[in-house]
Amino acid sequence: MRIYEELFIIKPDTPEEEADQYVEQLQTQLTTAGATIDKVEKWGKRRLAYRIDKYREGSYVLLQFTGDANLVKELERRLRVADMVLKFITVRIDETLKRLEKRKKVRDKRAAKRATAAPPPGAPGAPAQPSLEKQMTETPAMPGLPKEA
Numbered sequence: 663m664r665i666y667e668e669l670f671i672i673k674p675d676t677p678e679e680e681a682d683q684y685v686e687q688l689q690t691q692l693t694t695a696g697a698t699i700d701k702v703e704k705w706g707k708r709r710l711a712y713r714i715d716k717y718r719e720g721s722y723v724l725l726q727f728t729g730d731a732n733l734v735k736e737l738e739r740r741l742r743v744a745d746m747v748l749k750f751i752t753v754r755i756d757e758t759l760k761r762l763e764k765r766k767k768v769r770d771k772r773a774a775k776r777a778t779a780a781p782p783p784g785a786p787g788a789p790a791q792p793s794l795e796k797q798m799t800e801t802p803a804m805p806g807l808p809k810e811a
Contacts, residue, residue, distance in 0.1 A: 665700070665728050665759065670741055670750035671720035674707055684746060685723055692737065697729030714748045726755075 672681050689699055705722035714720070734752055741750045 663728050663730060664754055665726070665756040666734055667753045667755050668725040668727070668734075668737060668741075668750065669753075670723055670725075671710070671714075671748040672723060672746050673715075673748055674717060674719050674721060676721070676746045681721060681723075681746065684744065685725075688725065688737065688740065691740070692725075692727055692729065692733065695729070695733050695736065697727045697733050700726040700728060702726075717748060720748050 672684070685702065685704070689702065692699060701724075703724040705724065707719050707721050709719050710717065738750065738752060741747050
């Protein structure tokens with residue numbers, strides 16, 4: 663089983679009830695085929711990057727589900743033949759989620775290592791920082807100007 667995201671754009675002149683009914687139909691089709699629906703987000707009408715079939719905007723819908731490759735083929739076939747769907751894209755995200763989780767573990771491990779290795783400034787055992795007055799007196803003069811005595 664793999665995790666997929668299906669983003670599709672519905673024509674803007676499609677009635678809201680009809681679009682909702684179509685999304686429900688897709689959900690029931692996925693669940694009866696053995697998939698689990700993780701989330702459904704309706705992003706609403708948005709402007710398209712370029713004109714598609716004389717439309718400048720469309721209603722975006724995002725489906726995230728867990729299933730197998732045959733299920734994705736059937737879902738894409740249904741989206742392709744639907745008159746109300748302008749465009750769709752399917753992305754497999756389980757590999758990306760694994761990679762992000764692995765990167766987070768490495769980052770957390772590194773942060774924990776840093777926290778135990780160096781004490782924070784001002785803590786006992788930390789190197790003392792020079793005072794502001796000492797820093798001001800030790801700053802070198804600007805190049806080209808005579809040093810102050």
